[in-house]
Amino acid sequence: MPLDRRSLRIIGFRAITLSVTLVLVLIMTAIIVGATGYDRVILSAIIREEIRQYREELTRPGSGLPREEVERLVAEYREYLIRTYGLDKPWYQRSLSLIPKVIVLDLYVSQAEVAGVVGLSPPVKVGDAIAVALPRTIVMITIAYIVSALIAIPLGPFIAYRRGSTLDKGIITYAAITNAFPTWWIAMLAVALSGFYLGVAPTSYRPIAKLISDFTSNLLSLDVAGLAVVFKDILYYSYLPILVVTFATLGGWLYSARAVAIRVVSEDYVMAAKARGLSEGRVVRRYVMRVIAGPILTFVILGLAGSIGGYIITETVFDWPGMGLLYYASIAAGDSPMVLALVYVTTLVYIAARFILEVLYVILDPRVKL
Amino acid sequence: MLERRREVREGLIRYLARSLRSNFKEVWAYNLGKMSMLIIGFMVLVSIYSLVSLPSDFPQMWKASDRPPWTLNPKQGYPVWVKYLGIPVAETVSYDNVRLQEARIVTPRGPGDFPPRDLDRIVPEYGRSLGIKTLTPIGYIEVYRVSYTSTSSVFPQDVVVILRAKASEGVNLTSISVVPMVFVTRPDGLVLYTFEGKYTLERLVSGVEVKMRCDLFATSYIRYYGLDATVDSVCTLLNRPVFGEPLDVKASDFKTVTGEYQITLALWYTGADPRAVERLISNGDVSVSTSIRVIGNSYGLLGTDTKGRDLFQGLLFGFPVALIIGFSVAFAIVAIGLVLGVISGYFGGRVDEVIQRLVDVIVNIPLLPLLILVGVAIQTGGWVGWPALTIIMAVLVAFSWGGTTIIVRSITLSIKAEPYVEAAKALGASTWRIVFRHIIPQIIPYATAVLVFSVPGAIIAEASLSVLGIDHGLPTWGRILADAQAERGVAYKMWWWVLPPGLMLGLFSFAFVALGFTLETIVEPRLRRR
Numbered sequence: 001m002p003l004d005r006r007s008l009r010i011i012g013f014r015a016i017t018l019s020v021t022l023v024l025v026l027i028m029t030a031i032i033v034g035a036t037g038y039d040r041v042i043l044s045a046i047i048r049e050e051i052r053q054y055r056e057e058l059t060r061p062g063s064g065l066p067r068e069e070v071e072r073l074v075a076e077y078r079e080y081l082i083r084t085y086g087l088d089k090p091w092y093q094r095s096l097s098l099i100p101k102v103i104v105l106d107l108y109v110s111q112a113e114v115a116g117v118v119g120l121s122p123p124v125k126v127g128d129a130i131a132v133a134l135p136r137t138i139v140m141i142t143i144a145y146i147v148s149a150l151i152a153i154p155l156g157p158f159i160a161y162r163r164g165s166t167l168d169k170g171i172i173t174y175a176a177i178t179n180a181f182p183t184w185w186i187a188m189l190a191v192a193l194s195g196f197y198l199g200v201a202p203t204s205y206r207p208i209a210k211l212i213s214d215f216t217s218n219l220l221s222l223d224v225a226g227l228a229v230v231f232k233d234i235l236y237y238s239y240l241p242i243l244v245v246t247f248a249t250l251g252g253w254l255y256s257a258r259a260v261a262i263r264v265v266s267e268d269y270v271m272a273a274k275a276r277g278l279s280e281g282r283v284v285r286r287y288v289m290r291v292i293a294g295p296i297l298t299f300v301i302l303g304l305a306g307s308i309g310g311y312i313i314t315e316t317v318f319d320w321p322g323m324g325l326l327y328y329a330s331i332a333a334g335d336s337p338m339v340l341a342l343v344y345v346t347t348l349v350y351i352a353a354r355f356i357l358e359v360l361y362v363i364l365d366p367r368v369k370l
Numbered sequence: 371m372l373e374r375r376r377e378v379r380e381g382l383i384r385y386l387a388r389s390l391r392s393n394f395k396e397v398w399a400y401n402l403g404k405m406s407m408l409i410i411g412f413m414v415l416v417s418i419y420s421l422v423s424l425p426s427d428f429p430q431m432w433k434a435s436d437r438p439p440w441t442l443n444p445k446q447g448y449p450v451w452v453k454y455l456g457i458p459v460a461e462t463v464s465y466d467n468v469r470l471q472e473a474r475i476v477t478p479r480g481p482g483d484f485p486p487r488d489l490d491r492i493v494p495e496y497g498r499s500l501g502i503k504t505l506t507p508i509g510y511i512e513v514y515r516v517s518y519t520s521t522s523s524v525f526p527q528d529v530v531v532i533l534r535a536k537a538s539e540g541v542n543l544t545s546i547s548v549v550p551m552v553f554v555t556r557p558d559g560l561v562l563y564t565f566e567g568k569y570t571l572e573r574l575v576s577g578v579e580v581k582m583r584c585d586l587f588a589t590s591y592i593r594y595y596g597l598d599a600t601v602d603s604v605c606t607l608l609n610r611p612v613f614g615e616p617l618d619v620k621a622s623d624f625k626t627v628t629g630e631y632q633i634t635l636a637l638w639y640t641g642a643d644p645r646a647v648e649r650l651i652s653n654g655d656v657s658v659s660t661s662i663r664v665i666g667n668s669y670g671l672l673g674t675d676t677k678g679r680d681l682f683q684g685l686l687f688g689f690p691v692a693l694i695i696g697f698s699v700a701f702a703i704v705a706i707g708l709v710l711g712v713i714s715g716y717f718g719g720r721v722d723e724v725i726q727r728l729v730d731v732i733v734n735i736p737l738l739p740l741l742i743l744v745g746v747a748i749q750t751g752g753w754v755g756w757p758a759l760t761i762i763m764a765v766l767v768a769f770s771w772g773g774t775t776i777i778v779r780s781i782t783l784s785i786k787a788e789p790y791v792e793a794a795k796a797l798g799a800s801t802w803r804i805v806f807r808h809i810i811p812q813i814i815p816y817a818t819a820v821l822v823f824s825v826p827g828a829i830i831a832e833a834s835l836s837v838l839g840i841d842h843g844l845p846t847w848g849r850i851l852a853d854a855q856a857e858r859g860v861a862y863k864m865w866w867w868v869l870p871p872g873l874m875l876g877l878f879s880f881a882f883v884a885l886g887f888t889l890e891t892i893v894e895p896r897l898r899r900r
C-alpha cells in the first residue's frame with residue numbers, strides 16, 4: 001500500500017519521538033548506574049576481562065617475556081585502563097564512557113553461570129548470549145499469541161451475539177480474574193500442580209535449550225525419524241508454558257474481541273444482512289469478522305510490546321532458558337555488564353516493536369491522527 | 371483576594387466531602403462495587419490488625435531466619451487445620467515455664483553408693499535410658515516433666531528445651547554451671563537419653579535452646595533393636611528413631627510409636643556447694659525458667675517455610691505494605707497527572723507543547739527494565755527496607771504519570787470550551803477561581819477512578835521485581851513468592867507457601883479494578899451530561 005505524505009509525516013514524527021526516548025533511556029541509565037556507584041562494579045568487570053585477555057596474549061608460548069616483565073606490563077595496562085574508563089574521576093565524567101560500549105554491546109559476560117544459562121562457556125560477549133535467549137522468548141510468546149488469536153477472533157462475535165447471557169458473564173469473569181492475577185503466579189500454580197503434584201509436566205524447563213539445538217541440527221541433516229522424536233520432547237517441555245500464557249492472555253483477548261464485536265453487530269449493514277435471512281455463521285464470517293479482525297489485531301498487538309516485561313518473569317518461574325532466566329541469573333550472580341546489556345536490549349526491542357506496530361497502525365487505520 | 375481564595379478552597383473541600391459521601395452510596399448500590407468495598411474494607415482492617423499485632427522490628431526478625439522464634443518452629447510445617455482435612459500431622463506443642471516437679475540434693479550415702487540411689491529416686495530415667503552418659507550428677511538437681519501425645523503416622527520434628535536464667539546482683543554467674551539432661555520416655559517403655567550439655571549461668575542469662583542429639587543413644591539403640599546399621603544411617607533423620615521404631619534391620623524405614631510420651635528434663639547445678647545453690651534458688655536470687663517445645667510438623671494458620679518462618683505472619687505483614695505502596699504510588703501518579711494535565715490543557719501554548727512531548731517520551735519507556743536496573747543498583751549500593759522500596763516507588767511514579775496527564779488534559783480542554791467558563795471569564799473571574807471552582811471539581815471524580823485503577827499496578831510491579839531476584843529486604847507478598855521461587859524444588863510442593871500470597875495479590879488488584887469499573891460507570895454519564 002503506497003503511503004501518502006501525511007502518513008509518512010506521522011511515521012517520521014513517531015520515529016523521532018522514539019529515538020529521543022531511546023537516547024533519554026540511555027542517559028537515564030548512565031545516571032542511575034553512575035549516581036549509585038553501580039558503574040564502578042560494571043567497569044571493574046570490563047577491566048578484569050581486558051586484563052585477562054592482555055595477559056593471555058603476553059604469556060602466549062613463544063613470546064619469551066620474563067614473568068616480572070609480564071607483571072610490569074599488566075600493571076601498566078591496568079593503570080591505563082583505569083584512566084581510560086575514568087575510574088579515577090567522578091561518576092558524571094565516567095558513566096558517559098560506558099554508553100558507546102553498551103550501544104554496540106561491546107561487553108563480556110562476567111559470571112560463568114550466566115553464560116551457562118544459554119549453554120555457552122566464557123568468554124562470551126553479551127550480544128551472543130542475548131542472541132541465543134531472545135528468540136526463545138519471542139517464540140514462546142508468539143505461539144501463545146497465535147493460539148489466543150485463533151480462539152478469540154472467531155469467538156468474539158459469538159459472545160457479542162449472546163450479550164448478557166451466562167456465557168457472556170462467564171467470559172467477563174474469566175477476563176477479570178486473569179487480569180487480576182499476575183501471569184507468573186498462574187505459572188507458579190501450574191508448575192506446582194502439574195509438575196510437582198501430578199507429575200504430568202516437567203518441573204524444570206532448562207533441557208529445552210538442548211532440544212532446540214538438536215531440532216535444528218536434525219532439520220539440517222533431514223533426519224525425519226530423529227526430528228519426530230525431538231519434536232515430541234519439545235512438545236512435552238513446551239505445552240505447559242504455552243498453555244499458561246494462552247490461558248492468561250485469552251481473557252483479555254476475548255474481552256476486547258467482544259467489545260469490538262458488540263459495536264459491529266449492531267451496525268445497520270449487519271442488521272440488514274440478518275434481515276435478509278442469512279445464517280448467523282454466514283453473517284459473522286462475511287460481515288463481522290472482516291471488520292473486527294483488524295482492530296483486534298492492532299489493539300492487542302500494541303499490548304504485546306508492553307507485556308514482554310511480564311513474560312520475562314513468567315519465564316523465570318518456568319526456568320525457561322530465555323531472556324527471563326538470563327535476567328534472573330545475572331541479577332543473582334551480580335553480573336553487571338549483562339544486566340546493563342539486558343536492560344538496553346529489552347528497551348530497544350520494546351521501542352522497535354512499538355515503532356513497527358505504530359507504522360502498522362497508521363497503515364491499517366488511515367484515520368489515525370498525530 | 372485572600373478571602374476569596376479561602377472561600378474557593380472551602381467550597382472545594384465541601385464539594386469533595388459531599389461527592390465522596392454520595393459516591394460511596396452510589397458505589398454501594400452496585401453489586402461489583404459492594405464486593406470491592408467489602409474486600410478493601412477487609413484489607414484495611416487486617417492491615418490495622420497487622421500493625422498492632424506484629425512487632426515493630428518484624429522485617430529484621432523475618433530476615434534473621436536462622437534465629438528464634440523461627441528455629442523453634444517446624445520446617446515446611448503444614449497449617450494446623452489440615453488435620454480436619456484428614457491429613458495426618460503432628461502438632462507443635464509448647465510448654466512454657468514448666469512447673470518444677472521435684473528438686474533435691476543428690477549425694478552418695480557411703481562408699482558403695484555410686485551412682486547414688488538418691489539419683490534413681492529423683493530421676494529414674496537416668497538408669498533406665500539408652501545412651502552414653504558422660505556425667506554423673508551429684509549435687510542440686512531439679513526435675514521437670516511434660517507429656518506429649520502422638521496419635522498420627524507422622525513423626526514430630528524435634529524436641530527443644532529453652533533455658534533462661536535470671537539472677538540478682540552480686541551472684542557469681544560464672545562459678546555456677548547448669549547441666550541439662552533430656553530423656554524421652556516412649557509409650558512402649560523405651561527411654562532415650564537425647565541431650566547432655568553444660569552451660570554457665572552467665573550463658574543462660576541470654577537464653578539457650580537445646581535440641582535433641584542422636585549420637586548419645588544411637589549405639590545402644592542399634593544394640594537394643596539388633597540392627598545391622600551404622601550410627602550415621604540411624605541418625606539421618608534424628609526424629610525417626612526417637613518417635614518411631616525401625617521396620618527392618620537396616621533401619622531404612624521407621625514407623626511411629628503412638629501414645630503418650632514423657633519428656634523429662636533434669637537440671638543439675640554444679641560448680642558450687644549444693645547447699646549454697648539450694649539457698650540461692652529458694653531465696654529467689656537465681657532462677658532458671660524452663661520451656662519445652664515439641665516441634666511437630668504443623669504450625670500456625672498458614673504453616674511455615676523451609677526455615678520455619680510463620681507464613682501467616684509474613685502474609686499479615688504484606689497487607690499494610692501493599693496498601694501503603696499501592697496508595698502512595700497511585701496518589702503521586704494522579705497528583706502529577708492532574709497538575710500537569712490541567713496546566714497543559716488550560717494554558718496551552720508552549721507549556722502544553724513541552725508537557726505533551728514529555729508525555730510522548732514517558733509513555734514509550736518500558737518500565738520493567740528500568741525498574742530492574744534501579745533495583746539492582748540499589749541492591750549493590752546496600753540499600754534495604756523502606757528506603758529501597760521508596761526509591762523503587764519513586765521510579766514507578768516517575769514513569770507512570772503520562773496516561774493520566776493525557777486524560778486530564780482532554781477533559782480540561784472540553785471544560786474550558788464550555789459557555790459557563792467563558793461567562794465566568796467575561797465576569798472577570800481569576801484563573802485560580804476558574805481552575806479550582808469549575809475545572810478541578812469536575813476532574814476529581816475521574817481522577818478518583820484513575821487513582822483506584824492505579825493502586826494494584828505498583829504492588830504487582832513490586833512483586834514482579836522480587837520474583838526476578840531483587841531483594842529489598844521487606845517480607846512482602848512478592849518477597850514470600852520470590853523465596854518460594856528460589857527454593858522451587860521443595861516450595862512448589864507446599865501449597866500453603868505458594869497459594870496464599872498470590873491469592874492476596876489477585877484479590878487486592880481485583881478489588882481495586884472492580885471499584886475502578888464501578889466508579890467509571892458512575893462517572894461516565896455524569897461527564898456526558900455536563
